[in-house]
Amino acid sequence: KxxxxxxxxxxxxxxxxxxxxxxxxxxxxxxxxxxxxxxxxxxxxxxxxxxxxxxxxxxxxxxxxxxxxxxxxxxxxxxxxxxxxxxxxxxxxxxxxxxxxxxxxxxxxxxxxxxxxxxxxxxxxxxxxxxxxxxxxxxxxxxxxxxxxxxxxxxxxxxxxxIIDESKIDRIQNADIFRKVVVRGSNYMADSMADNDSLEEVSGLIGRAGGVNFELTLSVGIAPKTESLDADLIEEIIQGFHLAEVKPKVEISARQDIESPIDVVNLL
Incomplete structure (x- = not known):
């Protein structure tokens, strides 16, 4: 454990x-x-x-x-x-x-x-x-x-x-295959990331629904191990996390390449 x-x-x-x-x-x-x-x-x-x-x-x-x-x-x-x-x-x-x-x-x-x-x-x-x-x-x-x-x-x-481990961000940014990303936080955390042009649509959705907390999961599911989420989207989320004053919890599962094991990185 x-x-x-x-x-x-x-x-x-x-x-x-x-x-x-x-x-x-x-x-x-x-x-x-x-x-x-x-x-x-x-x-x-x-x-x-x-x-x-x-x-x-x-x-x-x-x-x-x-x-x-x-x-x-x-x-x-x-x-x-x-x-x-x-x-x-x-x-x-x-x-x-x-x-x-x-x-x-x-x-x-x-x-x-x-x-x-x-x-x-x-x-x-x-x-x-x-x-x-x-x-x-x-x-x-x-x-x-x-x-x-x-x-x-x-x-x-x-x-x-x-205290952010910058090496984690560097490692995940250099990955070739992104399998899953999970973002958890509150409405004001989403607003903070939206201010930096990240999660803007999620922030608006939470506001319209009157939500207080959110959990966003993007995954390729059981697709072949070569399948990846959009790298530009992952980069946008990482940059939004990096710049946001109030940071949500972000967990990214990725492979450095097709032969590498899945690496799960918690940015916070």
Whole structure:
């Protein structure tokens, strides 16, 4: 079984920019060491339960580990109480009865490297997504600063910026045969790519349908292994991904040539 991680720089950026600074880059790296050292002492008081939208999430302080060379790992739990059931094969499902303070926890692992102010976040479709992790880290940072009696000169939010492996893009662009491409994201991600002349029709379709999330799959199916998707279309999607400010998840399956095995590349 494989566990996949996505990599991000951890930055702080102002929640609002003055009109005369809209075109400036105003974010900077955030070193989480001080916060994590505080959280590592269970006796230190802080409310680690945070509303992240449709769910609440909790910093599981018992999972916090400080490794060597400034490496920390911890888990955040997405907590839910609804739509929970158990089932035996052949029997109808049964609702699980939870106490008022009991939840089902779906965990995401985060590894922080203080040397580079980067995080590796486990790819787990059942737990928190990247935006929810940003909301969580922003709020727990605010609570910590309040405990310390500190205040930012202007409100900041945590921003996780994906670290893109350019070699993956180079490798996939040099392929001769493209078998499948899958693009997953939200409506505003499609809009971001449409701004760069990619997925423009998809963005319009999502808007007309009132959709919030989308998954686009293009595949040659079980066609002979020499068959390929249109290379110009793949190039357009890759370039749109590369230029988009808000990036969807893009997975491309390709062969370097007819004799090569299929290479599956996740651009994010």
């Amino acid at each position: 494989k566990v996949r991680f996505n990599y991000f720089t951890v930055n702080l950026m102002p929640t609002e920019m003055p009109p005369n600074m809209q075109d400036r880059v105003a974010d900077g790296p955030w070193d989480m060491t001080e916060l994590l050292d505080y959280l590592s002492v269970i006796q230190n008081q802080i409310d680690g339960v945070i509303n992240v939208g449709d769910y609440i999430a909790e910093f599981d302080r018992h999972t916090l580990i400080e490794g060597t060379q400034g490496i920390y790992s911890f888990q955040i739990a997405k907590l839910r109480q609804t739509n929970i059931s158990k089932k035996r094969i052949g029997d109808p499902k049964e609702d699980l009865e939870l106490q008022e303070d009991e939840y089902i926890g779906e965990f995401v692992t985060v590894v922080f490297d203080s040397r580079y102010c980067t995080v590796a976040i486990q790819s787990n479709m059942y737990s928190l997504n990247t935006n929810q992790v940003e909301v969580f880290l922003t709020e727990i940072r605010n609570r910590y600063k309040e405990i310390q009696g500190e205040a930012d000169p202007t409100p900041f939010m945590v921003s996780l910026n994906p």
